[in-house]
Amino acid sequence: MMQARTPRAFGLAQRWTHVPLFFTLLTLVVFVRAAFGTGRLWLAALFVTSRAAILVVNFASDVSFNYSSISAVHAVHVLGATISCVEAEANPWVVLGPATGIAALAFVLDASIALWRRGDARNRQRAVTIGGGLLVWVALMMVSGAVTHAGRIHPPYFLSFSFLPVIGAASYELSRHILRPGRVSAKLHATEAELDLAVVAADLGVWAWEMRRDVISASPEARRMFGLSEDEPIDFPRFLEAVHPNDREAIQEAVRSAIRTGSDYQTEYRVGRIDDVAPRWIAARGRIERTRDGTPHRMRGVVFDVTARRRSDLETQELRDALAHSGRVNATGQLAATLAHELSQPLGAILRNAEAATLLLRDPDPDLDELRAIVTDIRADDARAANVIQRLRSLLARGRLDTRVLAVSQLVSGVVALLRAEAEARGIKLEIDIAPDVPPVRGDAVQLQQVVLNLVMNAMDATLETPSTLRSVVLGARAVEGGWVEVRVTDLGHGICSEVADRLFERFFTTKANGMGLGLPVSRTIVEAHGGSLTAGNNVGPGATFRFLLPAVIAEPGG
Amino acid sequence: MTGSTQIVHVVDDDASFARALARQLRAHGFEVQTFASATDFLAQVPRDTRGCVVLDLAMPVLDGLALQEAMARAGHCLPIVFLTGHGDIPSTVRAMRGGAEDVITKLAPEEALLAAIRRALARDEHQAELRVRVRALHERFAGLTPREVQVLHLVLQGRLNKQIAWELGIHERTVKLHRTSLTTKVGVSSVAELAQLAHEAGWHPDEAG
Numbered sequence: 109m110m111q112a113r114t115p116r117a118f119g120l121a122q123r124w125t126h127v128p129l130f131f132t133l134l135t136l137v138v139f140v141r142a143a144f145g146t147g148r149l150w151l152a153a154l155f156v157t158s159r160a161a162i163l164v165v166n167f168a169s170d171v172s173f174n175y176s177s178i179s180a181v182h183a184v185h186v187l188g189a190t191i192s193c194v195e196a197e198a199n200p201w202v203v204l205g206p207a208t209g210i211a212a213l214a215f216v217l218d219a220s221i222a223l224w225r226r227g228d229a230r231n232r233q234r235a236v237t238i239g240g241g242l243l244v245w246v247a248l249m250m251v252s253g254a255v256t257h258a259g260r261i262h263p264p265y266f267l268s269f270s271f272l273p274v275i276g277a278a279s280y281e282l283s284r285h286i287l288r289p290g291r292v293s294a295k296l297h298a299t300e301a302e303l304d305l306a307v308v309a310a311d312l313g314v315w316a317w318e319m320r321r322d323v324i325s326a327s328p329e330a331r332r333m334f335g336l337s338e339d340e341p342i343d344f345p346r347f348l349e350a351v352h353p354n355d356r357e358a359i360q361e362a363v364r365s366a367i368r369t370g371s372d373y374q375t376e377y378r379v380g381r382i383d384d385v386a387p388r389w390i391a392a393r394g395r396i397e398r399t400r401d402g403t404p405h406r407m408r409g410v411v412f413d414v415t416a417r418r419r420s421d422l423e424t425q426e427l428r429d430a431l432a433h434s435g436r437v438n439a440t441g442q443l444a445a446t447l448a449h450e451l452s453q454p455l456g457a458i459l460r461n462a463e464a465a466t467l468l469l470r471d472p473d474p475d476l477d478e479l480r481a482i483v484t485d486i487r488a489d490d491a492r493a494a495n496v497i498q499r500l501r502s503l504l505a506r507g508r509l510d511t512r513v514l515a516v517s518q519l520v521s522g523v524v525a526l527l528r529a530e531a532e533a534r535g536i537k538l539e540i541d542i543a544p545d546v547p548p549v550r551g552d553a554v555q556l557q558q559v560v561l562n563l564v565m566n567a568m569d570a571t572l573e574t575p576s577t578l579r580s581v582v583l584g585a586r587a588v589e590g591g592w593v594e595v596r597v598t599d600l601g602h603g604i605c606s607e608v609a610d611r612l613f614e615r616f617f618t619t620k621a622n623g624m625g626l627g628l629p630v631s632r633t634i635v636e637a638h639g640g641s642l643t644a645g646n647n648v649g650p651g652a653t654f655r656f657l658l659p660a661v662i663a664e665p666g667g
Numbered sequence: 668m669t670g671s672t673q674i675v676h677v678v679d680d681d682a683s684f685a686r687a688l689a690r691q692l693r694a695h696g697f698e699v700q701t702f703a704s705a706t707d708f709l710a711q712v713p714r715d716t717r718g719c720v721v722l723d724l725a726m727p728v729l730d731g732l733a734l735q736e737a738m739a740r741a742g743h744c745l746p747i748v749f750l751t752g753h754g755d756i757p758s759t760v761r762a763m764r765g766g767a768e769d770v771i772t773k774l775a776p777e778e779a780l781l782a783a784i785r786r787a788l789a790r791d792e793h794q795a796e797l798r799v800r801v802r803a804l805h806e807r808f809a810g811l812t813p814r815e816v817q818v819l820h821l822v823l824q825g826r827l828n829k830q831i832a833w834e835l836g837i838h839e840r841t842v843k844l845h846r847t848s849l850t851t852k853v854g855v856s857s858v859a860e861l862a863q864l865a866h867e868a869g870w871h872p873d874e875a876g
Contacts, residue, residue, distance in 0.1 A: 451752070452751075452752030452772065452773045452774055453683070453684050454683070455773070455774055456687075456750075456772075456774055457683045457684040457686075457687040459774055460690070460691045461687040461690065461691070463691050464687065464691035464694045467695065478690070482687075482690065485683055485686065485687060492683075
């Protein structure tokens with residue numbers, strides 16, 4: 109067309125350029141839809157339809173869509189080349205051009221805005237470069253078209269500067285897209301190498317479980333941990349077979365729980381037969397992968413050998429127990445020794461003084477001044493002895509209660525914080541169940557926490573022999589009619605047998621090998637000192653519940 | 668007063684108890700001195716003091732057992748009666764092994780306390796007599812010439828005059844003269860008596876002159 113020498117040749121060429129133009133613009137719409145994933149379909153349809161209408165007009169008119177007749181062709185020199193320009197009369201249908209331009213503008217603008225709204229930085233950048241580029245192109249094309257047809261300038265027909273921004277924008281985007289896979293793959297490679305290193309360094313076994321097909325793939329390290337050969341196919345039953353029989357149920361529960369709650373699969377179990385003296389301990393962590401509709405289809409995770417840690421945990425625990433016990437015994441012994449010494453001083457002095465006085469009184473003319481001094485000393489020493497006893501009492505019972513208004517949840521959470529590690533070490537689930545409307549109580553925080561601590565420790569001891577799935581202790585609180593707050597500690601352990609029930613709160617009565625038999629009687633004393641009561645009973649199901657009632661503090665208006 | 672009077676030294680950080688005990692013991696006719704701490708006692712009481720110590724087992728800084736050891740190191744040989752608030756077996760054993768006269772509780776009856784103190788004073792009396800005797804013996808033996816000491820050693824080892832003469836390279840007659848002289852100086856009439864006294868004075872036959 110640019111080389112056309114005659115009006116006829118120009119018109120013919122121009123007519124046929126509309127075919128590739130149509131497809132170019134169609135491609136544009138498809139590109140925006142595909143690249144952005146946004147844009148209203150009806151706008152796209154409107155644009156395509158109007159463009160198609162242009163095509164129809166193009167072939168139906170005498171010359172082309174643009175001109176109804178061409179009178180002359182000039183040669184114009186542009187950038188060292190000679191191309192053709194025409195003098196012609198515009199086709200009345202040419203107004204369809206700006207119309208399709210507006211439709212295109214609307215579509216691209218709409219698609220860009222939608223992409224921008226998705227929010228993340230990458231999408232916004234794409235919306236600006238591509239969307240902006242296209243918009244500028246379409247807008248410039250419309251302007252230059254309008255100006256050309258109005259006969260104001262005579263640019264060579266296809267030297268439209270409006271193409272430049274869009275070509276720039278598109279090639280920028282394109283280069284990014286071409287380069288990105290390379291960068292991503294290099295990065296992926298590095299990450300993979302790092303991961304490999306971590307896996308090896310941490311002695312991790314890696315596994316994946318295709319849940320629908322029930323196929324477990326496992327790294328050589330993982331297979332070694334379970335005593336499985338390199339090529340043996342693994343499914344879930346085969347995996348369970350490798351696990352210590354007593355831990356199989358816990359694993360299944362952990363998997364079920366991960367599927368149900370969406371939380372990570374996290375468990376520790378032994379590997380080996382039931383008669384293994386020193387089974388290996390494995391810790392497993394995993395994550396469920398789901399299909400779009402939320403069905404779990406795969407679980408991926410790692411396993412690692414924690415036998416050494418388990419063993420040292422056990423040793424530490426035994427050591428801690430022994431230490432705690434000896435500490436208690438020692439403390440009692442020291443208390444007794446201190447008490448004996450402190451009391452024996454004044455009592456001894458009183459005795460010596462009384463004996464001296466007795467002797468002095470045998471004298472027919474006793475030294476009364478000396479006798480008076482003796483009586484004064486005796487009284488002073490008596491006060492001293494009473495003081496020692498008072499101090500002891502305050503040491504044991506902390507004397508006066510340091511009472512203040514306390515939130516029950518704080519009371520409970522303080523104890524849970526103290527015992528969480530212990531509970532975890534013993535595989536006991538500590539649950540809190542506090543009703544939202546529990547009123548506060550008035551009391552000595554330290555003493556009441558001591559009570560809760562005693563009860564929870566007892567409950568934890570009682571669940572020692574229960575299966576691991578039943579090892580849970582619930583710490584609950586609720587308001588009870590009549591202005592009381594009930595705090596209860598429930599376990600699923602062995603419960604209270606009838607012989608023990610009557611003596612539960614007796615001093616120095618204990619069923620534990622290392623017990624002192626003081627926990628419950630002291631707890632009851634504390635609760636009663638707070639104006640409450642402490643009771644115990646077996647649950648309908650397994651286990652026992654200890655509960656104490658404390659008077660609720662009712663908020664006084666203005667008080 | 669010094670040397671012959673027996674003093675009961677009461678060492679107790681509890682002033683009231685120390686005062687009461689002193690009062691009671693004085694009423695029973697004892698001479699009493701009280702000390703508020705073990706260090707006071709060590710600083711104020713000379714080594715040759717007579718009497719006994721009534722010592723609180725549990726005291727701050729330097730306790731009874733530590734004072735017992737310090738006294739032994741310093742050559743204090745006063746018998747000790749320990750008083751304790753409670754019958755703590757390990758410290759009782761240590762105290763007795765360290766040569767304590769007795770360990771009694773602070774709430775022990777008067778008779779037990781007085782009996783222990785009297786026993787301690789009696790032992791002090793006995794030790795004092797022994798010391799006087801040994802000192803006298805030492806004085807007697809101290810008058811011997813070096814040659815006489817050599818002869819004495821060999822006599823105590825049971826050598827005959829002839830053997831002694833040969834061993835010392837002197838004449839047998841001279842040995843006889845030395846023997847007569849040393850028995851006169853020590854004041855004994857027989858070798859058996861000499862051996863007995865030498866033993867009491869701390870001489871041993873196998874010791875080199």
